[in-house]
Amino acid sequence: MTAPLLEVSGLTMRFGGLVAVDGVGLTAQTGAITALIGPNGAGKTTIFNCLTGFYRPTAGRLLLRHPDQGEIELQRLPGYQVARHGVVRTFQNIRLFPRMTVLENLMVAQHVELMPKSGFSVAGLLGLAGWRAAENAAIDRARFWIERLDLTAVADEEAGNLSYGMQRRVEIARAMSTRPLLLCLDEPAAGLNPRETAALGQLLLGIRQEFGIGILLIEHDMSLIMGISDRIHVVEYGRKIAEGTPAEIRSDERVIKAYLGEPEEEEMPAEVAQDLAQDLSQETRP
Amino acid sequence: MDSAVALGTFLQHLINGLTLGAIYGLIAIGYTMVYGIIRMINFAHGEIYMIGAFVGVTGFTLLSAAGVGSVALGLLAVLVVSILFTAAYGWTVERVAYRPLRGAPKLAPLISAIGMSILLQNYVMLTQGARPKPLQPVLVGGLTLWRGENFDLSISYIQLFIMLLTLVLMLGFTQLIQRTPLGRAQRACEQDRTMAALLGINVDRTISLTFVMGASLAAVAGVLVTMYYGVIDFFIGFLAGMKAFTAAVLGGIGSLPGAMLGGVLIGLIEAFFTGYVSGAYKDVAAFSVLILVLVLRPTGLLGRPDIEKV
Numbered sequence: 336m337t338a339p340l341l342e343v344s345g346l347t348m349r350f351g352g353l354v355a356v357d358g359v360g361l362t363a364q365t366g367a368i369t370a371l372i373g374p375n376g377a378g379k380t381t382i383f384n385c386l387t388g389f390y391r392p393t394a395g396r397l398l399l400r401h402p403d404q405g406e407i408e409l410q411r412l413p414g415y416q417v418a419r420h421g422v423v424r425t426f427q428n429i430r431l432f433p434r435m436t437v438l439e440n441l442m443v444a445q446h447v448e449l450m451p452k453s454g455f456s457v458a459g460l461l462g463l464a465g466w467r468a469a470e471n472a473a474i475d476r477a478r479f480w481i482e483r484l485d486l487t488a489v490a491d492e493e494a495g496n497l498s499y500g501m502q503r504r505v506e507i508a509r510a511m512s513t514r515p516l517l518l519c520l521d522e523p524a525a526g527l528n529p530r531e532t533a534a535l536g537q538l539l540l541g542i543r544q545e546f547g548i549g550i551l552l553i554e555h556d557m558s559l560i561m562g563i564s565d566r567i568h569v570v571e572y573g574r575k576i577a578e579g580t581p582a583e584i585r586s587d588e589r590v591i592k593a594y595l596g597e598p599e600e601e602e603m604p605a606e607v608a609q610d611l612a613q614d615l616s617q618e619t620r621p
Numbered sequence: 622m623d624s625a626v627a628l629g630t631f632l633q634h635l636i637n638g639l640t641l642g643a644i645y646g647l648i649a650i651g652y653t654m655v656y657g658i659i660r661m662i663n664f665a666h667g668e669i670y671m672i673g674a675f676v677g678v679t680g681f682t683l684l685s686a687a688g689v690g691s692v693a694l695g696l697l698a699v700l701v702v703s704i705l706f707t708a709a710y711g712w713t714v715e716r717v718a719y720r721p722l723r724g725a726p727k728l729a730p731l732i733s734a735i736g737m738s739i740l741l742q743n744y745v746m747l748t749q750g751a752r753p754k755p756l757q758p759v760l761v762g763g764l765t766l767w768r769g770e771n772f773d774l775s776i777s778y779i780q781l782f783i784m785l786l787t788l789v790l791m792l793g794f795t796q797l798i799q800r801t802p803l804g805r806a807q808r809a810c811e812q813d814r815t816m817a818a819l820l821g822i823n824v825d826r827t828i829s830l831t832f833v834m835g836a837s838l839a840a841v842a843g844v845l846v847t848m849y850y851g852v853i854d855f856f857i858g859f860l861a862g863m864k865a866f867t868a869a870v871l872g873g874i875g876s877l878p879g880a881m882l883g884g885v886l887i888g889l890i891e892a893f894f895t896g897y898v899s900g901a902y903k904d905v906a907a908f909s910v911l912i913l914v915l916v917l918r919p920t921g922l923l924g925r926p927d928i929e930k931v
Contacts, residue, residue, distance in 0.1 A: 418821035
């Protein structure tokens with residue numbers, strides 16, 4: 336096995352007296368789906384926040400092996416540089432640019448590449464030929480993901496007006512438009528119905544196979560996790576309690592005790608249910 | 622005949638009002654863009670415009686001392702130099718007075734802005750003197766559009782120049798915001814700064830560039846106003862700034878077309894009020910509009926109401 340794309344070691348995040356993440360180590364391979372599971376409040380999202388430059392970890396090392404730029408310690412980069420090195424994320428509560436169209440959302444994601452090519456927008460303003468080519472290539476890439484995620488009909492709609500399920504897809508399309516090395520998804524199936532969840536699973540498998548990128552996934556939907564993950568890390572109370580393949584995790588006693596055995600697993604928060612209902616009514620409209 | 626004169630007078634006020642409105646619009650864009658991206662009223666923006674005007678006067682004076690005869694060349698040189706200097710001031714103000722307060726409560730940068738405004742005023746007063754600075758006319762002459770018995774409808778070349786340049790700049794700016802990566806980044810930062818950073822956008826730099834762009838337009842307004850009125854002093858930024866701010870609120874703060882529309886409307890209100898009612902109370906008219914807008918339509922003419930989704 337090659338050296339992992341991402342190697343997290345000794346990651347600790349303290350908020351005052353609260354230790355949200357305590358010495359967690361995990362790895363993510365390129366071309367593999369790595370899942371991060373654990374009960375609510377276990378520290379999964381905090382790990383994501385450290386990884387993507389949202390938080391500066393109290394201690395620990397987040398090593399990214401960039402194919403072109405060598406080994407990069409993500410915790411040392413300013414926030415906006417993390418995405419520039421190929422680590423991009425989505426949010427549990429969707430964060431699109433609501434008053435921009437779907438296409439524009441995907442164009443913003445390609446800003447880093449377009450900015451120098453547009454002569455810092457001067458050439459863009461003058462409409463020079465070299466810039467046009469770069470802009471068109473970016474539009475093509477955006478269109479590719481729009482089609483791939485079945486958003487063609489709403490490409491020119493403001494993202495804030497779309498249904499919940501569609502907004503989730505726009506988030507993934509936007510993240511993929513940055514051409515990431517590592518795609519971090521924070522509960523991408525939250526609020527999706529079983530049919531949409533299954534489609535999401537197929538999509539992620541397709542992305543992994545076709546683009547060979549690493550996918551790091553936080554999720555509560557066990558059928559999705561067990562169905563598509565190559566490797567699963569389990570955290571509880573900020574500590575990692577297990578790691579393994581889906582089959583190993585399924586039979587791990589600590590995991591069963593900490594997580595899978597919990598009876599309220601199927602509970603759905605009221606607002607999620609409401610969004611789902613709204614979503615369904617919009618999608619069945621002729 | 623009387624009705625012809627009345628129409629002619631009306632058109633003359635219209636021309637004067639549009640000229641004035643163009644200048645207010647240019648300044649208002651700086652307020653509205655900065656508000657859009659960091660939700661703060663940059664009260665030092667009027668002073669930035671005043672500095673633009675001072676660089677303009679200095680430039681024109683130097684050029685005429687050096688014996689540069691070409692008006693077009695001189696104008697271009699002065700505009701470019703003024704934009705460069707003023708943009709540097711705009712950038713510095715943000716860097717020194719606002720960026721360190723990025724995470725602070727909203728009142729802190731506001732007070733910092735007022736402080737910056739007083740500082741810049743006094744700095745210019747001390748270095749340039751408190752007396753008004755006159756300028757020899759740069760563009761003279763004009764077109765007579767209609768000649769009546771005891772009334773001429775005319776538009777001066779400088780008025781024409783102000784309106785045309787403003788139109789070009791506003792079209793260019795709209796293009797910049799709508800179609801270029803920088804404009805997209807600015808809009809993205811407006812809507813969700815954190816998410817923009819997570820997509821690799823350098824938010825601090827985008828904010829700096831917003832200040833630079835606003836200051837550049839204010840510099841142009843400063844040079845134009847100098848040429849139009851022929852005299853400036855260190856205090857012109859206050860009133861012009863307040864009116865441009867009114868324009869931005871009238872159009873809907875945060876909205877670029879709103880700032881342009883608001884600027885033109887304030888200019889027209891002033892010109893017509895001066896023409897038909899009283900020149901002494903034109904400022905009262907302009908600020909009454911601000912109060913009316915705040916009471917009747919707080920989001921402005923083109924502003925989007927902030928609807929909280931629950």
